[in-house]
Amino acid sequence: MxxxxxxxxxxxxxxxxxxxxxxxxxxxxxxxxxSAEPNEPKSTWEEPSSYSYTLTSSTQVLAGTFRVKVRNGKVAGVVGLDEDSRRQAQDLAGEVPTIGKLLKTLNQARGEDADMAEADYAADGHPVRISLDWDKNSIDDEALYTISSYEPTHG
Structure with a gap:
């Protein structure tokens, strides 16, 4: 039995x-x-020249929550939404990326065979979460970007 x-x-x-x-x-x-397929195109979304979004970032360089305005394909304004990000918005405004820059970073990580390079997408195709880890055995190379309140704008 x-x-x-x-x-x-x-x-x-x-x-x-x-x-x-x-x-x-x-x-x-x-x-x-x-997201397990590193070379698979994930989205047909095309970055508009002007939009705004909220970025929550946890990286070695940039940490906090930021409201970002993009005009003509470049970051035109950054407002920190918490204590750390208010300071960083002044000191590191040039480090706050456009969504297109985040997607380029994702594709670069995939091209370099990062241990993790994953993204989740909204129904319209723009990314809502990007997770990166170039080397799982290294400390402090991980990055998590959460994109919310995305709104295309005119001008």
Whole structure:
């Protein structure tokens, strides 16, 4: 009786492991499964020349939440929305990227075979989250960018 129960348990375990393997190797079309393919184009979204968005960044260089205005493809204004980001908006305004720059960084990480270079996208195709880690064995090379309140503007 024990041998039969063990065989049934082994079969169930194998089925569960197979299902988990299928999910983690991009079976299906969930955003996280799609992000496992490093060279796959993720979006047909084209960056407009003018827009605004809120960026929450946790990187070694830039940390905090910022309201960003982009005009003619360049950052035209940055407002820090918390204590750290208010200081950084003054001291490091040139480090605050456009969404296009974030996508270039994502593609660069993929091209350099970073250990992690993933993105999640909104229904219109713009990124809402970008996670990067060039080397999982290195400290302080991780980056997480969350994009919210994206609004295309005119002029």
């Amino acid at each position: 024990t041998a039969r129960r063990s065989h049934t348990r082994s079969a169930a375990t194998a089925a569960l492991l197979g299902a988990l393997l299928c999910v983690t190797t991009a079976c299906g079309s969930s955003p996280s499964a799609r």
